[in-house]
Amino acid sequence: MDAATCLRKLQYVGVLSFATVDETGAPQVRNISAIHYEKDEIYFFTARGKDFCRELLSDGRVQVLGYTKYKEMIRLSGKAAPVPEERQKKWIDNIFREQPYLANVYPGDTRKIGIVFVIRDAQIEYFNLGVRPIFRESYTIGEGNVTLKGYQITEDCIGCGTCVQNCPQGCIEPGQPFAIQQEHCLHCGSCFEHCPVSAVQRR
Amino acid sequence: MDAATCLRKLQYVGVLSFATVDETGAPQVRNISAIHYEKDEIYFFTARGKDFCRELLSDGRVQVLGYTKYKEMIRLSGKAAPVPEERQKKWIDNIFREQPYLANVYPGDTRKIGIVFVIRDAQIEYFNLGVRPIFRESYTIGEGNVTLKGYQITEDCIGCGTCVQNCPQGCIEPGQPFAIQQEHCLHCGSCFEHCPVSAVQRR
Known part of the structure; x- marks a missing residue:
């Protein structure tokens, strides 16, 4: 597209x-x-x-x-x-x-x-x-800019996988840190709410 | 309706x-x-x-x-x-x-x-x-209110008919003053712009 x-x-x-x-x-x-x-x-x-x-x-x-x-x-x-x-x-x-x-x-x-x-x-x-x-x-x-929206997982991630279990779209990949596949993200905030160490932040 | x-x-x-x-x-x-x-x-x-x-x-x-x-x-x-x-x-x-x-x-x-x-x-x-x-x-x-929009013709109207000639919808009726049929009005502002005596005002 x-x-x-x-x-x-x-x-x-x-x-x-x-x-x-x-x-x-x-x-x-x-x-x-x-x-x-x-x-x-x-x-x-x-x-x-x-x-x-x-x-x-x-x-x-x-x-x-x-x-x-x-x-x-x-x-x-x-x-x-x-x-x-x-x-x-x-x-x-x-x-x-x-x-x-x-x-x-x-x-x-x-x-x-x-x-x-x-x-x-x-x-x-x-x-x-x-x-x-x-x-x-x-x-x-033209001269338009892209505004980043949604969420990202920071280096504070402890790799526990709680976000993965709560992601409606299954769009979080394991890693250090775990990573949101932005093109598949609803921006629903479920990972943000469930992360036990507040490693998820708004972009 | x-x-x-x-x-x-x-x-x-x-x-x-x-x-x-x-x-x-x-x-x-x-x-x-x-x-x-x-x-x-x-x-x-x-x-x-x-x-x-x-x-x-x-x-x-x-x-x-x-x-x-x-x-x-x-x-x-x-x-x-x-x-x-x-x-x-x-x-x-x-x-x-x-x-x-x-x-x-x-x-x-x-x-x-x-x-x-x-x-x-x-x-x-x-x-x-x-x-x-x-x-x-x-x-x-519920407790909603209707906000009046569009235009109305005031007592300053001199009855010249300029507004009628310029109304795209033909929805202005002669009288003293002339009157806009609000249910047929585009809110385009043509009567407002053309009135020679500024008798048309926003509602």
Whole structure:
């Protein structure tokens, strides 16, 4: 798997969930399908009067989630920025051409209330709960960074194997120290809770 | 439409998007299907070691989004709280019984790393972009409140009709003042931007 394949999968899903944070610090999430995909960028349309637009302009952080028909979760985290004023019309028209339903929602000239944002630098997380062991991986586009999540076993490990017995996915390998196979880890915290010598720490 | 119907529709969708805010104030959104529905409550399972759990325990605000096969968006906003300790086992077992795939992810006793949250007081927003004019409505469950969004036309209206000409949905009615049919409003802000006397304000 790679970032480009994830973007194509998101494109096939079509309707994605876009999460932002409002001015009170509360989570907000909406379905958006007015999206244009480039190889390593995504452009999307909204209207300038919507809370969604205000949240993007004031903070910009956005997380985009799609669930494929193969039961894969693909999550893109990045910053959205409006495309430059002189290219807004081009991008609005592009997105309306690709998604004819939009002209029913915003007929004629009313699409001018629209604004197109682009996400260029992002982390993409791929997560498949339908295989055993589960599988996850992270990728980047543009200047995006991968944030390490989950847990790791430190040198304090005494090799007792308690973590192995309690791991739902059987993804901990013996060794000095024992090691979590990160690509198969649920991040459930069971090893962290059960380690008798607190040798497991959050990454 | 009503709150109970919206909850049933979410149940049919199955896999929902749960949005929270992390400790840096960034939006987070995941797919969750380990959900049990009551008439006016939703229970859901996660694992204690996940960032999702930490975000719920430290803030609790959550927004849950589902997109139906009839192209309806249903969004529930509320606070999630863990069910009392003495009832955790009952609820975990209930959810695992209803969703057998969970026992593949957390086999045997490993489900004990789980925690069940409940949402009781919430606002539900129904939004259908597939009809013309579009249709939206809000409902509550428990002690939830409806947050007014979008725009309204004030007494400063001079009746010029500029807003009507620029409304994508044709949902503004003449009168003194002119009035927005809120159930058909996109919240796009076109009337707000075009009003020559600034008679339109955010609600």
